[in-house]
Amino acid sequence: MYRIGFGIDFHQLVEGRKLVIGGVTIPHHKGALGHSDADVLLHAICDALLGALALGDIGIHFPNTDEQFKDIDSRILLEKSYELIKQKGYLVVNVDSSLCLEAPKIKKHGNEMRAVIASILEISQDDVSVKATTTEKMGFVGREEGLVAYATVLLVRQGV
Template identity: 50%
Template sequence: MRIGQGFDVHAFGEGDHVMLGGVRVPHRRGVVAHSDGDVAIHALCDAIFGALALGDIGRHFPPSDERWRDADSRRFLRHAAMLMAQQGYALGNADLTVICEAPKVGPHVQAIRERLAADLECEVGRISVKATTTEKLGFCGRGEGIAAQACVLLERA
């Protein structure tokens, strides 16, 4: 078995939605990012890459590379899943926490779980998604951005 953890953060900017786990979540602001800025998927990719000892998402999809401008982060997650399979691992489980004051994540949790499970080719029951606030403290608490952290357990397939 191998364990990995990941973290990602993006500042809010212009826009009318955020992407979370491949799901378009309406919000009064968007995020400032090179790709679609999906903090949930970025944290999850980093957790998988970490468990495989393959660096971080920036190593695989550098923000300096224009190919990834406005990219759908689900491509990144499917790449991580492919590398996991190539190295002989399967996802045991993933635990993901989105950190923000807004938007409200709860109404979208099931859709996020289903989208992530589809991209990782696993049962929905292996994916946990939850949300928390920072009680109005720090950049998330002030509504300046959004963050996510993820932990994965990989098992030999």
């Protein structure tokens, strides 16, 4: 049996924070604001995983009101989300994701992001897609006030 999940996440960009996307720290003058490390891509993938099995969202499992998640590395959140998926008897088939940000350009970091995600989800790097686009200077993304990530995952029940 297959299940599909979709996730989306937004974070504000501010001075004085590091920018972490897909488990990779990217040099930039702004970083994402959040309770955790604010990794917009990994958060979207967490939501996609959880949504595929109707397990709620990242905020239910890792609330931003809980101090144990303050400044937590989102790779840990992805690991914990994947554990919930495996406990339900499912494995990841593939991940397709898109980032929406004006700057910095992330193409040169894409393979490293794919490797991080694939390692955590126990799949091949060839089964992880990370794409990026801009909003052509429109909206909060275009003004470099924030960034957005979208993710879709396909899960399969173990033994099928």
